[in-house]
Amino acid sequence: MKAVGIIFSNIHDNNVPELARIRTLGSIPFAGRYRLIDFPLSNMVNSGIDTVGIITKNNYQSLMDHVGSGKDWDLARKDGGLIFLPPFSDLENDSLYTTRLEALKGITSFIFRADEEYVVMTDCDTVCRINYNDVIESHIKNHADITLVYKKLNSKDIIDDSAITDFTLDGDRITNISYLSEPKNTEMNVFINVFVMKKSLLQNIVMDSISHNKHHFMTEIVAKSLKSMKIMGYEHKGYYMGITSLLAYYKSNMSILEGKNRHELFGDRSVLTKIRDSAPTTYGNSAIVKNSMIADGCSIEGEVENSIIFRNVKIARGAVIKNSIVMQDSVIGEKSSVNCMILDKNVVIRDKRVLSGSENHPFYIGKGIMV
Numbered sequence: 001m002k003a004v005g006i007i008f009s010n011i012h013d014n015n016v017p018e019l020a021r022i023r024t025l026g027s028i029p030f031a032g033r034y035r036l037i038d039f040p041l042s043n044m045v046n047s048g049i050d051t052v053g054i055i056t057k058n059n060y061q062s063l064m065d066h067v068g069s070g071k072d073w074d075l076a077r078k079d080g081g082l083i084f085l086p087p088f089s090d091l092e093n094d095s096l097y098t099t100r101l102e103a104l105k106g107i108t109s110f111i112f113r114a115d116e117e118y119v120v121m122t123d124c125d126t127v128c129r130i131n132y133n134d135v136i137e138s139h140i141k142n143h144a145d146i147t148l149v150y151k152k153l154n155s156k157d158i159i160d161d162s163a164i165t166d167f168t169l170d171g172d173r174i175t176n177i178s179y180l181s182e183p184k185n186t187e188m189n190v191f192i193n194v195f196v197m198k199k200s201l202l203q204n205i206v207m208d209s210i211s212h213n214k215h216h217f218m219t220e221i222v223a224k225s226l227k228s229m230k231i232m233g234y235e236h237k238g239y240y241m242g243i244t245s246l247l248a249y250y251k252s253n254m255s256i257l258e259g260k261n262r263h264e265l266f267g268d269r270s271v272l273t274k275i276r277d278s279a280p281t282t283y284g285n286s287a288i289v290k291n292s293m294i295a296d297g298c299s300i301e302g303e304v305e306n307s308i309i310f311r312n313v314k315i316a317r318g319a320v321i322k323n324s325i326v327m328q329d330s331v332i333g334e335k336s337s338v339n340c341m342i343l344d345k346n347v348v349i350r351d352k353r354v355l356s357g358s359e360n361h362p363f364y365i366g367k368g369i370m371v
Helices: 040-047 061-067 101-103 108-113 132-141 199-212 219-223 248-257 259-266
Strands: 004-009 051-055 081-085 120-124 127-130 145-154 164-170 171-180 187-196 230-233 241-242 286-290 303-304 320-322 338-339 340-344 354-356 363-365
Touching: 004 040, 004 101, 004 132, 040 051, 040 120, 040 127, 061 081, 101 108, 101 199, 101 219, 108 199, 120 132, 127 187, 132 145, 132 187, 132 230, 145 219, 164 248, 171 219, 171 230, 187 241, 199 219, 199 259, 241 248, 248 340, 248 354, 338 340, 354 363
Parallel strands: 004 051, 004 120, 051 081, 145 230, 286 303, 303 320, 320 338, 338 354, 340 363
Antiparallel strands: 120 187, 127 241, 145 187, 164 171, 164 187
């Protein structure tokens, strides 16, 4: 069952405008040493998908630096492999895409050249580990036209009131799609932005959309075809977190500190990322570390608790970091206190500063800022 993969790297940039202002969603750092694109890309590679197109729009320099030729994912190949698909616009309409369907219209040559029978499409706002072969097998078994992957979630597990795509199913068949501005007080079948279909069907959808000026894949294609096409659901039963807001990003990172979640996502080292050569982290005599993830190359002299510390971070003597995310190359000065914060790369917190957000309202400090 050969499939080609398509990853939308920045369809959901507006979910986290603070973090995506200088980068695309796919290159947002996550869990100490990864980027968000590592999860869909690793899922594809681990499922035997060796031709992957990454659709980009803007601010994708850091994404290209991270992914490179794809060699860390064994995708540096003469045939297939990793292919960047930058934005394309014609003379009649020079605006960049804003939806999946508009993005797909710009990569028709990539779709038509693909030799694979099936297509797996996914966004970068989904943190999970999933075998796409299982989804394709379910797709074939059900004689489906399109298969959409969903996760059963209770309303209490919905982190924020961002838009939710909820499915109503009859068996495995999707009979209704609802777009909610806030969670219902029930268990919901939440779409996690993964599609499977035949390449030939995707070709027809894209060409028909160009002819009839359609723009939205879910509302104008899928939702309107529930009776005319066999659109099936596939339930993902493992760990899942959706990056739907800054709060969701914060809580997704914090959830990795729980052993069960960490093992389910990283237990067999199946999440691949760019390899960097860094010295081991050094811990001073005054260092105290509790329930935290510390990447390589750090210097820890202070106290770190319930936090995620990225590479090459320096935490001075007497500094206290709690319930926070500190990204690469940041510096925390002596006797400073940081709680419920997200510090982007190269942030400097000077001596004796006190910064605090809350668990439901973490504060963010942008890249390169000195406080």
